[in-house]
Amino acid sequence: AQSVTQLGSHVSVSEGALVLLRCNYSSSVPPYLFWYVQYPNQGLQLLLKYTTGATLVKGINGFEAEFKKSETSFHLTKPSAHMSDAAEYFCAVTEGDAGNMLTFGGGTRLMVKP
C-alpha cells in the first residue's frame, strides 16, 4: 500500500524567502509523484510531476521538486516566496496500475508574510 506524509500542516515564510514543503512517500513499486496546489474555494491544480527520468523537476510558478529514492522524499521548493503563493499544497503518489487513484498527503498550508 502506498502512503504520503507531509511534514508540517502549516508553514509560514516571509515574502522573498525560500519555500520548502516536505513530502515523504511509501510505495512498493516505482512511484509517480505529484504536487498539487489548492487556492481557497477552488479545485486542485497540478504544480509538477515526477514520472521517470530526471529527478529534479520544474513546475509552474517557479516551483521545483527533487525525487530522492534513497530518502523516499519529494520535497517542494521555491527560491523566493510571493504573496500569491499562499495556498494549500498537496503531495500525491500513484502507482502504475492505480492510474487515477491518487493517494494524497494531509496537505500543507503555506502562509506568506509581507
Place this chain on the structure above:
Amino acid sequence: KAGVTQTPRYLIKTRGQQVTLSCSPISGHRSVSWYQQTPGQGLQFLFEYFSETQRNKGNFPGRFSGRQFSNSRSEMNVSTLELGDSALYLCASSVLPGQGLTGELFFGEGSRLTVL
C-alpha cells in the same frame, strides 16, 4: 475550453437525507474520478468511471455510489447522510483512465456539502 464543471457548488442537507452531485468532464474526457476532502481525513479517492463502468473504488461504505452516462457526465449519490459526510467533493477528469500517472488529471472546483 471549459474545465470540469460540478453542480451544485454548495448545498446543505440534514442527516438521513440523500444527495446527488453532478460532474461534467472536460469535453473529450471520458474518465471521471471522485474524491472526498475533509479536514480530518484529507483527500480520499471515492471511485473512477470510464465508459459507464466503475473501474476502481475507494474504501467507502455502500452509501456512496456513482454512475456515468454515455456522454461521460457522472453523478455520485450519498444516501442516509451522516454528519461526517460533510465535505468538499471533487471531481476530476482525464481523456483516458490512468492518465493520473502523467498528471493529465483535471479537477473541478468541487461541491461543498454540509450535513446538519
